[in-house]
Amino acid sequence: MTSIQHKSATEFPIHKTGREAEDLAYQFLLKQGLKPVLRNFRCKQGEIDLIMQDKNVLIFVEVRYRKSSHFGSSAESVTRTKQAKLIRAASYYLQQNSKMAKYPARFDVIAISPINGLDMIDWIPDAFDAG
Secondary structure (H helix, E strand, O other), X not given: OOXXXXXXXXXXXXXXXXXXXXXXXXXHHHHOOOEEEEEEEEEOOXXXXXXXXXXXXXXXXXXXXXXXXXXXXXXXXXXXXXXXXHHHHHHHHHHHOOOHHHOOEEEEEEEEXXXXXXXXXXXXXXXXXXX
16 A cells, blocks of 8 residues: 555444444444445456545545454555456446546545454555556
8 A cells, every 4th residue: 555544543343244344334434424325336347345425536445354463454455456456446437437437536445453352443545546
């Protein structure tokens, strides 16, 4: 990731599955004032967990959950390969939804990690660039 600017770290009770982590991230972003556009966009280029909107910015969100940091943090698991897939999927989404293509876009990461029996949410806005 090119820019690690942590928007917030918030404690929540531990969740067990990726789907629950995605639901937690979704609710968290709603509470931050973002508006939902789409969940679980899938195409042959890849998958985007959440597409949200913040005023006039379209946000493609990757949600990462790790039960343990033994092999690296949740945020570190968004590799260059994963970033490339997200960028391709976002490009495809914008091609299919020309109405949304007029908005500036960014890629955010929601990294969820258990610490001391609680899930910590780390929101990383503009986590990487499409270029």
